[in-house]
Amino acid sequence: MKKAAALRYDVEKEGAPRVVAKGQGRSAENIIKIAQLHNLPIRKDEDLIELLSKVELDKEVPSALYKAVAEVFSFIYKISKKE
Secondary structure (H helix, E strand, O other): OOEEEEEEOOOOOOOOOEEEEEEEOHHHHHHHHHHHHOOOOOOOOHHHHHHHOOOOOOOEOOHHHHHHHHHHHHHHHHHHHHO
């Protein structure tokens, strides 16, 4: 079953990225569709989504996931620079 999560990180207001949406099945498809409509970068990482799906909605990502999430934000930064 397809799973998805969305992260938000406001450096000035938050200490760490937050999980702002997550779901599986139809909910995951809707999360992906909304990201596509807003031209937001999407990264497929099955291991990370399994971990993020356990984080409560609107909670900061735990420090144990910082390295994995930093890789996602690095990916987004590289894509943004190319555009």
